[in-house]
Amino acid sequence: MIFLIPLAIWLGTAICYMVFYKDMPQSFRRSILTSATGLFFFIAISTEFLSAFNLITRFAVTITWATLNLALFFVCRRIFQQGHITIWRATKNWYVSGQEFFQKLGLVTQIVLFTLLLITFTVAIVATPNNIDSLSYHLSRLGYWVANSNVEHYPSHIERAISFSPFSEYVHLNTFLLAGSERYFQLLQWFCLAGILSLVSMLTSYFSNSTRALRIALCFALTLPIVVLESMTTQNDLVVSFFILATAFHVFDYIKTRNSFILFLIALSCALGIMTKGTFVFYTMPFGILLFIFMISRPDHWKKLGKLSGGVVVAVLLVNAPFWHRTYEVFQTPIGTISSGNQNDITVPANLLSSVSKHTFLHLGFISPQNRYNDFMEKSLESFHQAIGVPLDDPRTGMPFKMNKLNFNEDFAHNFLGMLLILLSLPLLFFSKLTPIARRYAGLCFASFLLFCFFISYQTYGSRIHIPFFLLISPVIGLVYGSLFSEFFSKIFVVLLWLSALPFALLSVTHPLLSTKWFFEKIFPAVNTTLHLNINTENLLNLKQESILYNSPEKIIWGDAWPEVSQLKNYVESLEAKSIGFDFNEASYDYGYQYVLRKPNRHFKHIAVRNPSQVLEKTAFDPDCIIAEVDEGEQFSYHGITYVKKWSGTSRWLYVPR
Template sequence: MGFVFFILTGFFIYHVLQFYSSKTKESAAAENYIYVLLILSLFVLLTTEICSAGNWISAITIQIIWIVLAITSGIFWWKISNRKLFFALQWKSLLQFPFIIIFGVTSITFLICMFAFPNNWDSMTYHLGRVMHWIQNGNVNPYATHIVRQVSQPPLSEYFQMHFMLLSGSDKFANLVQWMFMTGAVVAAGRIGLHLTGNKTVARLSMLLAVLIPMGILQSSSTQNDMAVSFFIVAALLFAIKAANKNFKLQEILLFSISVSLACLTKGTAYIFLLPIIVMYGIQAIIKLRLQVWRALLIGIIIFIALNGTFFLRNYSAFQHPLAPDTTLQNTFIGIQPIATNTVKNLAMHFLSPWPAINNVVTSIVIKYHQFIHTDINDPRFSWEFSPPFSASQLYPHEDYATAPFYILFFLIACAYLLFNMRKHSWKISIYALVIISMWLTFSLLLKWQVWHCRLHLPMLLASTPLIAFYLNTCRKSVRIVSIFVFILFALPSIFYNYSRPILGKDSIFTNSKYDQYFFNQPTNQKPFFDISAIMQRNNLKNIGWIISGDSWEYPMWVLLNDETHLRMEHILVKNATQKFEDASFIPDGIINKMIEPDSLGRIYYHNTIYQVVYENDPWMFMQKVGD
């Protein structure tokens, strides 16, 4: 029920913005939706930080906050707008083909969000695991954990998930965080297309292409953060373009700075993707503002520090670094070689197919290319050591692996078209294409290749849709229709046969049980988790210690024990930088152990207390305090 107040807050804010848009004769319903998402993000961030400072994070506190925000925004709307609803929808345009497809895709993915339970691997380890620790602790401060990412990674998307979970009393709406930002990213892509070309057809095509990206479709119903960061990056692109068009008015400077700051607070890869955007923004600002450019710079720095400062301080207290970067993911050195190898591998990943013969050809071409440039295709300086070797293996619609071959192909064609027809079109489009190319090159320059990179490419795929739409609009109508049909056809498996959350087939989310869905991506964990939780409940064990690896599942245990009162779960015998936060007074009743080998009697010792193995299902063990 509490989740309704979040929706009402957004509803009222949107209509207040619509009211002022109509007053200023700038009725831009689409951009107002983007503004609403930015405002809600600021609300979530601000209220989380305030509650964390007083150890007040709880269901009651968060529900009161959103009730107050809903009532306040509702009263404001009631006072200023004479209770008029400003939908600003042109129903005839909504019945056009692009909007019918957009509505269909967003409706189906919304349905998946409502019926599916979280089951993404990273969510089971750190995205949702960190949320449960924050709720337990009443704050978002660092804590001892074997899963370092729970503390070190930017937290904004998980702040949203925490609010949604506390408002609803479960994780039922946790998937909606990414869906919400997917809709925002689609709208932002359309606005970029409009501001670049002034052509409504390009804007609609941009939105259509954005909603059909297979990885975007799959991410929109997951509890990762790739779609969330993509929204903020695409929004930053939009406001950078608007700022250049409007001579860097204060509103555009503020919106750009907020989008950049929130992107960095959502996912670390934002720094890579934003670098070319900020360079483009900075050059334009210098040209337009000249000596007054310092004002835009100062505003940006102040907003960035204000929104990211507390996260930086928490990370510094834990890791002596504001970002706690994982250096194993960074290329060993910066130069032409990492660009030459990783750019080709990153692009080639998207040309997988269901047919092994084609995949073998792709792999062979990439291998021969690396032989030509005298570079090992799996050189550990440019490839992550824990990633499988490069290979164009079989394609399937999974949120970690889905590809977008036609987006890459049409992006390259669009860039080639611009290169040979530069004088025919606005210079803004060429600069925009250069920014997207720079994003790909910067990504390859800085990050080691890994098999999961298709997921990280999502911001660049979304940003490329206005450019592809622009090119398609220059083609003959028949070519455009066939191309759109191909994009739609390629999106269908991701819509209906999402590997983790299918709506068709024997494992459909409509027929699979809640718990079967949680463990769908790692079914071998289901029995030990059920067995261990049963032992804990049977013996009324309330204080539980975890000794696990940095990529182990944790969140499902919180779900299985959701009805337990006074439950406390902490990580113990931590051997990383978060060890300093371990509570020495915590004596667990039982220990979930994957890492420490017991002695010959099946025992381990912790704080002068003996723990005996009472359950084992390799690699999981449960150990109970002797005497309990």
């Protein structure tokens, strides 16, 4: 039944086209993005509604989507009859406009976009989800929601699973119940990236008609290493980036067109962005301030401003309040406590300089002979911190600083070339022929990054939460370098961006399309020796992975730990266990265990929880065995039953009733 989702998008796109965008430029892109936003909002609302009646089941979700499609079909048919046009005619118009758009891109840009999108799509659809955060909390939620038939909180050793914003997982929940498979999980981020590219193209065209600017902006956005890697995962940074760029576009679109419907889209984007990830607020606040100033300075917009403010509040509360309430009941705060360590100390003004410099230098590391380049950069950063009187590794401003070299992991890859191009564009902004509104947009992009750095401290995995900034600034990069380069050099530039991104698309650490084992055993040693990089490949065992095309799903998830986990699985199966308890820590691969152990009539629950969610534990649950990643000794008692250790691994143990 998974086809119900693309069918709803198509019908929604047709309706939006006829009602709102038929005679506007970029009509198809606007229509499909509006349709996607509306369906995202439908997912958020319908999931909470069905949960309230314990109807998070395959049957109920299928009926809900079928009903939606039926309603959209009748609305679509009526609208097209009134407009005296067939949906097939509209589809042909979209095809023609698409041809015109791709002709504007040119062959080189088309090749860059097509190859990278095809590679990442292939990996996203073929590879079993195995991102670390996804195994711990992004996907682990789904098993408990389906088992409980609702999205209520449950006892969990992994606090992130019951306190981090859930929108992306609501989408995964719907696709899982409709398809009965994880096959489509990683396509959410991929399709959000496609939507982001559409928004980047519209933003760039909003500021300039230059085809060079358009091509460079799109290629810059798509070739960012962290973007390439995340587009093949079940994380949520591209999802929240979609709502951030949508909000930014809608703000400027409203300023230009004064179309009241756009304010409705802003309200929906804000509600869904906040429901996806808290970083949404920091990156969109400067754009919200601009819109507020624009509307408050014009008395004829005051009524619309009031409606927008009320609409945002209502939409945000409508989709977020149920989750916030559940979280507050457990943690006495609506956002949980696990993220408190990421907050920056804003009491000292110099801390902002420290935070901005560290967030920036996070992307400026690279490999070099004897690591001389990184040593120089780190010493420069230390000297800067001495000058401003703040220790480089002050715990109030984040984790201990570490210069990156070259990383193919979606949590730690950085945007070396991207950050260099951004820094070089700063002086060029003063000489480039940008319109005043384009300069204003550029200023808001940099303001969003400063605001983020003001509140959020440095983290070694910060590259992925910088994704919105790099994507927001993409139109500016296109405008600056498009005005600087000739047609010929712009093509060379685009090709260089493409070549820099291909290794990340093909050699991801967690799900490589090509074997990284081959690369690190056959190619890298020669490079390492020739360039005197002094990198110890014996410490890179986790990078030596076989291609996803030849690996089993279990091996993709567990990697080198699969032989041990396989032994554990066989032992559990020999017990014919129907109920399994999990005694985990915050970083345990909850979803990994569920994936290899799930079967009909088997239930999983976290036991002996050591955080506030322990109040949700059911005393009636007496597991047939307990899988622990916390060594409880040779035996321990749970609900009056003594469990003894029967199997041991390197960092996991199995306990069964005496």
